[in-house]
Amino acid sequence: MSFFEPFNIALQLLFSFDAELYDVIFLSLQVSSTAVFSALLFGIPIGAVLAMKRFFGRSALLVISKTMLGMPPVVIGLLVYVLISRSGPLGFLDILYTPQAMMLAQFILILPLSIALSHQIFEKLHSELNLFFMSLGLGELKRVLTLLCEARYELITITMVCFGRAISEIGAVILVGGNIKYLTRVMTSSIALETSKGNIAFALALGIVLMLIALLINLFSHMLSQSVLKEATNG
Amino acid sequence: MGKQKIAKNELITARNITFERSGQALLKDINLSIASGMITMLLGHNGAGKTLLMQVLHGLLEPSAGEIRTIGRAGQKMVFQKPVMLRRTASQYFDFVCPACLPHKKQDWFHKAGLTGRVNTPARLLSGGEQQKLSLIAALATQPDLLFLDEPCANLDFEAIDFVESELLGARDAGMTIIMSCHNKNQAQKLADYIILMRRGRVAEYAEKEHFFSSPTSEAGKEYLSYN
Numbered sequence: 001m002s003f004f005e006p007f008n009i010a011l012q013l014l015f016s017f018d019a020e021l022y023d024v025i026f027l028s029l030q031v032s033s034t035a036v037f038s039a040l041l042f043g044i045p046i047g048a049v050l051a052m053k054r055f056f057g058r059s060a061l062l063v064i065s066k067t068m069l070g071m072p073p074v075v076i077g078l079l080v081y082v083l084i085s086r087s088g089p090l091g092f093l094d095i096l097y098t099p100q101a102m103m104l105a106q107f108i109l110i111l112p113l114s115i116a117l118s119h120q121i122f123e124k125l126h127s128e129l130n131l132f133f134m135s136l137g138l139g140e141l142k143r144v145l146t147l148l149c150e151a152r153y154e155l156i157t158i159t160m161v162c163f164g165r166a167i168s169e170i171g172a173v174i175l176v177g178g179n180i181k182y183l184t185r186v187m188t189s190s191i192a193l194e195t196s197k198g199n200i201a202f203a204l205a206l207g208i209v210l211m212l213i214a215l216l217i218n219l220f221s222h223m224l225s226q227s228v229l230k231e232a233t234n235g
Numbered sequence: 236m237g238k239q240k241i242a243k244n245e246l247i248t249a250r251n252i253t254f255e256r257s258g259q260a261l262l263k264d265i266n267l268s269i270a271s272g273m274i275t276m277l278l279g280h281n282g283a284g285k286t287l288l289m290q291v292l293h294g295l296l297e298p299s300a301g302e303i304r305t306i307g308r309a310g311q312k313m314v315f316q317k318p319v320m321l322r323r324t325a326s327q328y329f330d331f332v333c334p335a336c337l338p339h340k341k342q343d344w345f346h347k348a349g350l351t352g353r354v355n356t357p358a359r360l361l362s363g364g365e366q367q368k369l370s371l372i373a374a375l376a377t378q379p380d381l382l383f384l385d386e387p388c389a390n391l392d393f394e395a396i397d398f399v400e401s402e403l404l405g406a407r408d409a410g411m412t413i414i415m416s417c418h419n420k421n422q423a424q425k426l427a428d429y430i431i432l433m434r435r436g437r438v439a440e441y442a443e444k445e446h447f448f449s450s451p452t453s454e455a456g457k458e459y460l461s462y463n
Contacts, residue, residue: 128319132319134294134295135313149322
């Protein structure tokens, strides 16, 4: 296998609109973007509340969310597996080996990350702006909305970090998804499978596609940040 | 100084105010009344407690002990020593602080402050002096009954200081009550009606301006005025 062979295969697969490849790509994007969107929907408000409010159990919540940052995806996958397996407490959902199970696993994986990063951002902004807000007599909702608006650049970055973590993990999705062709096979699990079959060139090609997707997403994020920054600079 | 000071038409009354942080009393036995429609100037060395006293009187910090009677928060504004700027343009910042201000009034304020050319500049990219002026005009535009100013001229050039001083005197004459801190004795003589001298978290002297500068009664006052 020459150095350029995987690149050739990657390009051939992409431009021949290989059904299996595109199925894997779309499923990966669908699972990860749903998980990220849901995690941010919960994580950002929780991070904001942890930064702005002092209440019993706040420190414990912070410690738990930060501890879970280091939790290996495979352990999270195992926990979700136990939860949703037929004899588990959520077995009635009957979602084991479905994309929904993969979304749930990635959601649990990313939620602590979104909470920890949001908390860090909002705590800094809140300490800068709190007295100002108090002086203006702003209500709770206006404060939160203003903080969200002030944190817009950082929130784009948090979204990208969470998406990167979600789309690149394999341990959780392979455990609860089962790597079933045309159903739960995503890019990372597909790469693992092709490697185990000795199909290194194909696996590398998939890796290149994954890198390309990551590059495109980050390019989009960068352009979005720049346009927001330009808008602020030009008024 | 534990003795209570009473001003005519008092807008704020503070009784036995103490403020502690980490077991250390940063404000001690503050008893004072602030006159309505006057400029009360807080003087004192760095760390004397001027900013802290203003924040406590404004209600931003809860005193550890004592009682403050004042008007509602809606009628008060504060301009901080280091202006807090949002990630928006100068014009949008002004609207945020003073949402009820009419566009032509806003234009007038920007014109008077010499900020007309900076309307669409991001507030955080303004110079320190411009930020100071922007936060001041936005606060003045809300026409509060009570305005707290923490060293409002700290970053300003002579022209801007003239502008601020004339606006403050105009606001005072229109009935606004102003409590401000500064380190400039000339400015205090020019603007103040009353002087509060702070020393180590206590009110060392509280007097009408003329009395304070001509015949301070406290040792702290005499010492403070001995510096050029």
